Amino acid sequence: xxxxxxxxxxxxxxxxxxxxxxxxxxxxxxxxxxxxxxxxxxxxxxxxxxxxxxxxxxxxxxxxxxxxxxxxxxxxxxxxxxxxxxxxxxxxxxxxxxxxxxxxxxxxxxxxxxxxxxxxxxxxxxxxxxxxxxxxxxxxxxxxxxxxxxxxxxxxxxxxxxxxxxxxxxxxxxxxxxxxxxxxxxxxxxxxxxxxxxxxxxxx
Numbered sequence: 668x669x670x671x672x673x674x675x676x677x678x679x680x681x682x683x684x685x686x687x688x689x690x691x692x693x694x695x696x697x698x699x700x701x702x703x704x705x706x707x708x709x710x711x712x713x714x715x716x717x718x719x720x721x722x723x724x725x726x727x728x729x730x731x732x733x734x735x736x737x738x739x740x741x742x743x744x745x746x747x748x749x750x751x752x753x754x755x756x757x758x759x760x761x762x763x764x765x766x767x768x769x770x771x772x773x774x775x776x777x778x779x780x781x782x783x784x785x786x787x788x789x790x791x792x793x794x795x796x797x798x799x800x801x802x803x804x805x806x807x808x809x810x811x812x813x814x815x816x817x818x819x820x821x822x823x824x825x826x827x828x829x830x831x832x833x834x835x836x837x838x839x840x841x842x843x844x845x846x847x848x849x850x851x852x853x854x855x856x857x858x859x860x861x862x863x864x865x866x867x868x869x870x871x
Contacts, residue, residue: 672722675853682723682847687805688734690844692810698829699841701828702809705793708828709808713753713866715766718804718859719850721868728869743794745786746869753780757864764867786866802865804851810843 693700716724731739750757758775759767766776784790787797795801809822811830823838830838 672718672725672857672859674722674726675719676722677836677849678719678853679835681846681849682854684849685803688843688845689806689810692841696810696830696841699833699837700809701826701831705792707784707788709805709826710785710788710795713776713778713781713783713864714762714804715862716802716804716865716868717854718855718861718863721802721863722740723800723855724797724868727797728871729795732871738796739777742787742869743871749786749866750870753866756780759863764863766862768866776816778799786869796825805829806870807843807845809820811838811841812843815862 682830693702702711727763728739728742731742737794754761756779757766758779759765766772780805789796795805809823809826809829813822814819814824823842825838830841
């Protein structure tokens with residue numbers, strides 16, 4: 668699996684900033700933000716996570732093994748089942764879980780597992796079983812966030828289920844600012860450019 672990384676102490680600060688930013692964006696968005704427990708569209712399909720995300724997930728799983736071993740075992744079972752089904756087509760190192768960095772690997776990843784449920788998702792309840800430790804991608808899905816498009820130009824993007832009927836100005840007023848600099852500092856502290864996917868990070 669991906670080499671075990673130490674979770675920087677300031678990750679708690681990053682998570683707190685993200686939680687506050689999300690809560691404020693949700694307050695401003697009101698009914699325009701459709702995100703609710705049980706809405707799991709964003710919980711399907713594989714996406715890359717960085718070494719900081721992986722370290723946070725592993726810290727969470729370590730805590731779960733101590734406080735709720737039955738849940739931890741179920742998450743691990745789902746992860747192994749997920750990897751048994753989709754792992755053979757993983758565009759990277761299937762032993763370490765490191766996503767390939769070549770142009771070919773990146774192109775293959777674009778079409779890798781578009782609709783499979785995340786192994787952290789409890790299908791019966793629609794809840795994420797590692798919600799407190801979820802990756803940054805999960806934390807920003809829903810509200811408007813600023814990102815570069817395929818043409819390199821920055822713009823606001825949000826979940827297609829949210830802000831239906833909203834005017835551009837209403838969307839812009841609900842932008843969720845992101846602490847990119849702090850995340851970059853913590854990634855630099857970890858010192859690994861490797862990326863993986865959630866299923867690998869959930870396993871010991």
